[in-house]
Amino acid sequence: MQKRIVILFLAVLIVASAISTVAQTEEKFNFYARGPYRSEVPRPQSILRYDVGDHHTTYAQMEKVIDEIARAASDRVRIFDIGLTPEYRMMRLVAISSPENILRLEEIKSKVSQLTDPRKTSAAQAQAIARDTPAIAWMAYTIHGNESSSFEAMMQVVYQLAASVEPATIDILKNTVVLIVTGENPDGHERFATWYNSVAIGDADRNAIEHREPWSIFGRLNHYRFNLNRDTLAVTQAETRNMMQAFMEWNPQVAVDHHGQPSQYFFPPVSLPINPNLPQPMYNKWLEIYGRANAAAFDSNKWDYYVRDVFDAFYPGYWDMYPSLNGAIGMTYETDGGGFKGLRWTRDDGTIVTFRSSIAKHFVASMTTLEQTAANREARLRDYYEFRSRAMSDAAKSPLKRVVILPQGDKYKAAELIEILSWMRIEVKVATAPFTSKTAHDYLEKNSPPRTKTFPAGSYVIDLNQPQRILIKAILEQDTPQDKAFVDDNIARFKRNQMRGKNQQREEYGFYDITAWSLPLAFGVESYWTEDTTEINGSLVTKEAISASKQGSVSGRAKIAYVIPYTTDTTGAFVARLLQKGFRVAVSTRQLNAGGKNWPAGTFVIRISRNPDSIHETVAQYAKDLGVDVTAVDSGFADDGDTGVGGESVLSLRSPRIAVIADEGIDPESYGSIWWTFDRFGVKFTPITIAAARSGALKNFNVLIIPDGNPGRYFSAFGSSGINILKDWASSGGTIITARGASVFAALKDVGLTSSRLVGSEDDEQKSNVSSKSDSKEEKIIPAPSPLPKPAESTELKSDRSDIVFPLLPPIASPSASAYKIPEPLPGAFMRATVDRTSYLNYGVEANELPVLLASGYFFRISKEGGNPLIFDPDPKHPLTVSGFVWEGNTEPLLAGTAYLIDEPTGNGHVVLFAEDPFFRGLTRSTTRQFLNALIFNGVL
Ligand SMILES: [Zn+2]
Numbered sequence: 042m043q044k045r046i047v048i049l050f051l052a053v054l055i056v057a058s059a060i061s062t063v064a065q066t067e068e069k070f071n072f073y074a075r076g077p078y079r080s081e082v083p084r085p086q087s088i089l090r091y092d093v094g095d096h097h098t099t100y101a102q103m104e105k106v107i108d109e110i111a112r113a114a115s116d117r118v119r120i121f122d123i124g125l126t127p128e129y130r131m132m133r134l135v136a137i138s139s140p141e142n143i144l145r146l147e148e149i150k151s152k153v154s155q156l157t158d159p160r161k162t163s164a165a166q167a168q169a170i171a172r173d174t175p176a177i178a179w180m181a182y183t184i185h186g187n188e189s190s191s192f193e194a195m196m197q198v199v200y201q202l203a204a205s206v207e208p209a210t211i212d213i214l215k216n217t218v219v220l221i222v223t224g225e226n227p228d229g230h231e232r233f234a235t236w237y238n239s240v241a242i243g244d245a246d247r248n249a250i251e252h253r254e255p256w257s258i259f260g261r262l263n264h265y266r267f268n269l270n271r272d273t274l275a276v277t278q279a280e281t282r283n284m285m286q287a288f289m290e291w292n293p294q295v296a297v298d299h300h301g302q303p304s305q306y307f308f309p310p311v312s313l314p315i316n317p318n319l320p321q322p323m324y325n326k327w328l329e330i331y332g333r334a335n336a337a338a339f340d341s342n343k344w345d346y347y348v349r350d351v352f353d354a355f356y357p358g359y360w361d362m363y364p365s366l367n368g369a370i371g372m373t374y375e376t377d378g379g380g381f382k383g384l385r386w387t388r389d390d391g392t393i394v395t396f397r398s399s400i401a402k403h404f405v406a407s408m409t410t411l412e413q414t415a416a417n418r419e420a421r422l423r424d425y426y427e428f429r430s431r432a433m434s435d436a437a438k439s440p441l442k443r444v445v446i447l448p449q450g451d452k453y454k455a456a457e458l459i460e461i462l463s464w465m466r467i468e469v470k471v472a473t474a475p476f477t478s479k480t481a482h483d484y485l486e487k488n489s490p491p492r493t494k495t496f497p498a499g500s501y502v503i504d505l506n507q508p509q510r511i512l513i514k515a516i517l518e519q520d521t522p523q524d525k526a527f528v529d530d531n532i533a534r535f536k537r538n539q540m541r542g543k544n545q546q547r548e549e550y551g552f553y554d555i556t557a558w559s560l561p562l563a564f565g566v567e568s569y570w571t572e573d574t575t576e577i578n579g580s581l582v583t584k585e586a587i588s589a590s591k592q593g594s595v596s597g598r599a600k601i602a603y604v605i606p607y608t609t610d611t612t613g614a615f616v617a618r619l620l621q622k623g624f625r626v627a628v629s630t631r632q633l634n635a636g637g638k639n640w641p642a643g644t645f646v647i648r649i650s651r652n653p654d655s656i657h658e659t660v661a662q663y664a665k666d667l668g669v670d671v672t673a674v675d676s677g678f679a680d681d682g683d684t685g686v687g688g689e690s691v692l693s694l695r696s697p698r699i700a701v702i703a704d705e706g707i708d709p710e711s712y713g714s715i716w717w718t719f720d721r722f723g724v725k726f727t728p729i730t731i732a733a734a735r736s737g738a739l740k741n742f743n744v745l746i747i748p749d750g751n752p753g754r755y756f757s758a759f760g761s762s763g764i765n766i767l768k769d770w771a772s773s774g775g776t777i778i779t780a781r782g783a784s785v786f787a788a789l790k791d792v793g794l795t796s797s798r799l800v801g802s803e804d805d806e807q808k809s810n811v812s813s814k815s816d817s818k819e820e821k822i823i824p825a826p827s828p829l830p831k832p833a834e835s836t837e838l839k840s841d842r843s844d845i846v847f848p849l850l851p852p853i854a855s856p857s858a859s860a861y862k863i864p865e866p867l868p869g870a871f872m873r874a875t876v877d878r879t880s881y882l883n884y885g886v887e888a889n890e891l892p893v894l895l896a897s898g899y900f901f902r903i904s905k906e907g908g909n910p911l912i913f914d915p916d917p918k919h920p921l922t923v924s925g926f927v928w929e930g931n932t933e934p935l936l937a938g939t940a941y942l943i944d945e946p947t948g949n950g951h952v953v954l955f956a957e958d959p960f961f962r963g964l965t966r967s968t969t970r971q972f973l974n975a976l977i978f979n980g981v982l
Contacts, residue, residue: 070401082204094397114203124283127264159430171422179293186229186260190379191299194403216415233260266713273363277963296364368428456590480572555869557925565967593664599673607885613973614722643884703728711749749781772948776979801863866898870925880910907945
């Protein structure tokens with residue numbers, strides 16, 4: 042007993058002294074113990090003028106350090122510019138190797154690249170290359186710009202490799218070419234570093250402002266507020282493209298992505314689920330080799346760390362997974378300090394983690410990884426070749442042999458998808474004649490039997506019998522199964538959660554990220570996979586062919602009108618752009634006859650008489666930019682039907698003047714995905730705060746977009762007066778578009794921007810109809826869950842990746858069976874939505890069904906007073922689930938009959954609700970037309 046008190050007393054003393062002095066638990070790490078060093082190579086500190094971990098280095102300062110080291114160590118170091126960021130910072134790739142290797146970099150690159158094609162390189166040739174070629178190690182730092190330790194560690198690694206003559210370092214240089222990405226997210230890091238340096242006093246108190254990054258800073262994300270560590274799937278951002286291009290040029294055998302968020306250092310092995318496309322036991326074997334080496338180094342430093350736990354290897358859009366799916370051993374390393382923890386941070390036991398110590402851990406892990414790569418060079422190169430040669434010999438065993446993508450529904454979007462595949466060195470053919478498969482499966486049907494299908498000429502064909510097969514399968518297969526043990530464990534948690542009382546905390550699930558991502562589904566392009574590879578007439582798609590498919594055309598200089606059928610998403614953007622420039626555009630609400638042809642309702646008409654002369658060149662320019670095909674019409678006479686270009690059913694559109702809410706508490710990625718979409722389409726918008734919206738700013742706009750955010754926060758930030766302003770503004774002709782959490786806000790009874798209600802909420806009158814097992818009166822279900830963790834408040838998130846995907850667990854802990862009436866949040870699955878083709882929001886949509894990603898428990902009752910352009914229509918033969926994990930007995934029964942997209946007419950205006958983010962990560966694009974239609978038809982239809 043007494044002993045315990047003494048220990049407690051000591052603990053208090055330690056905590057007290059930790060607060061007033063430096064960290065008690067870790068010695069000051071010596072970064073210069075691995076010499077001797079060449080004196081002509083400058084240490085980073087001699088350029089920066091501060092010691093490691095005393096201050097945050099900006100990008101320009103870092104560039105100076107790297108340049109000076111490279112100049113002094115030109116025998117070992119080469120710098121390559123790999124492309125600009127959106128804010129005009131140059132991304133750099135630093136190659137460091139022995140002087141002999143540096144002189145033959147091109148030769149090394151070419152030899153290693155021969156290992157990527159077993160059709161051209163025999164096993165014997167591969168053995169020879171493996172014997173005498175260095176391995177290539179990709180070391181990338183600071184993809185999350187506010188995970189700042191990695192940025193500083195990188196400079197120390199560069200110095201060590203450039204300056205040291207220590208035998209172990211020399212051995213690394215001989216056996217590897219080290220490629221260092223000096224900053225994967227320069228723009229985000231710069232926001233963070235500049236802000237942090239300006240407010241930091243080095244206070245370890247968790248409440249100090251230096252640990253609370255403002256919304257507008259949040260350096261984790263890039264310029265467009267994209268999480269770059271999710272972007273190797275859709276490759277939307279410049280940073281991703283720059284890195285991917287460099288990666289595919291060098292073909293690394295190991296790749297480390299350096300982060301820094303959790304409470305302890307993490308390195309692999311990883312936890313379940315592991316993407317089943319990764320070849321085993323090869324993948325696990327190498328994670329074990331690197332993991333044990335790191336563990337030995339950390340143990341000898343007496344440093345804490347963990348393996349497995351929350352970091353899985355399932356979603357293929359991370360910068361550890363992309364390398365792994367290309368034959369490298371890709372790994373995420375997470376250090377425990379820096380970033381939001383700043384220079385000093387108090388741990389849960391009162392000890393302090395310092396910026397310097399967390400930099401040291403990355404430095405040691407980086408060097409250990411390079412030593413292991415050097416030591417295992419030949420085996421690693423052999424396995425790298427084996428990765429593709431085995432993939433190809435396994436191709437015959439897998440039912441998925443070919444993917445067919447049809448461009449007819451949107452030639453531009455299909456070309457964008459093919460372009461992404463081409464960046465990944467995936468070979469795509471285009472069929473020049475129709476062909477038939479007897480074993481075709483529609484991507485919109487899960488587990489459907491094979492059937493016969495004839496594909497038209499122009500179809501894109503991706504055969505899996507090619508070197509990139511593993512990557513192709515991982516990103517294109519319709520559904521990727523998770524390890525059974527993992528699934529069973531989560532279902533058991535679900536069942537236990539059903540039994541919990543409302544005041545008992547629910548168990549968390551193990552899902553790290555979305556469980557469905559298949560690119561054809563994400564993009565919403567009509568696609569099939571086949572079990573056969575019928576011979577086709579066709580040729581490999583070239584860069585030129587892709588850009589030709591993205592080109593538009595104008596059939597001539599119109600005398601009377603230009604007619605534009607709505608055949609691509611970009612057509613909507615084309616119209617929005619013209620309207621915003623002040624040109625007059627109209628839409629035909631009935632079948633139109635013009636130029637001797639019938640055009641469907643939803644076709645756009647630009648009448649020459651209503652526009653200035655500059656319309657001709659503007660139409661030509663925008664058509665070219667956005668890949669839109671325009672037909673010039675020289676007579677207003679309709680040969681047939683009731684509607685010609687001058688008809689009563691051709692309605693003038695009004696220019697969309699768009700405001701987007703951008704404010705604290707809003708999901709920055711949701712806002713960013715809208716920003717990025719508008720930018721790439723050339724559509725203008727104005728970001729405004731909620732306070733501005735409440736105090737008169739809306740008068741300048743006719744469209745207001747409210748991105749995903751916490752519904753409760755929206756409720757309190759708008760307040761009843763703000764809600765009334767929104768209603769009045771919509772009634773007088775404005776269009777409000779809401780996404781996800783903002784749609785939940787709109788559907789609150791006390792807000793009433795729609796007659797829809799959230800399924801399972803206390804406002805939901807229908808919820809008692811779903812199950813009769815219990816009386817629902819006892820439940821207190823508030824449809825406004827606890828606030829989103831503000832980025833800056835994300836103190837010691839359990840995992841680095843636990844960002845915005847899965848944050849809004851319903852606030853309910855309901856008694857037993859009644860819980861089945863409440864949708865369990867989905868980690869992210871594609872569901873089949875049915876299209877109401879009569880709604881103007883579906884103008885231009887030819888498909889009767891679309892895949893939509895659901896990544897929440899937000900299901901919306903159909904609007905009783907408005908329209909429901911996309912609903913979940915159950916069909917016993919055709920499940921709603923298309924791909925990904927769903928909760929059996931919960932998801933489908935509760936989703937059936939609800940709406941994904943709602944159009945609520947409000948006075949002269951509309952409220953348009955999307956159940957989810959329309960442009961999640963720039964990856965989901967299946968409802969782009971619906972989103973654009975809400976803008977361009979605002980106030981008219
Ligand atoms: Zn990170």
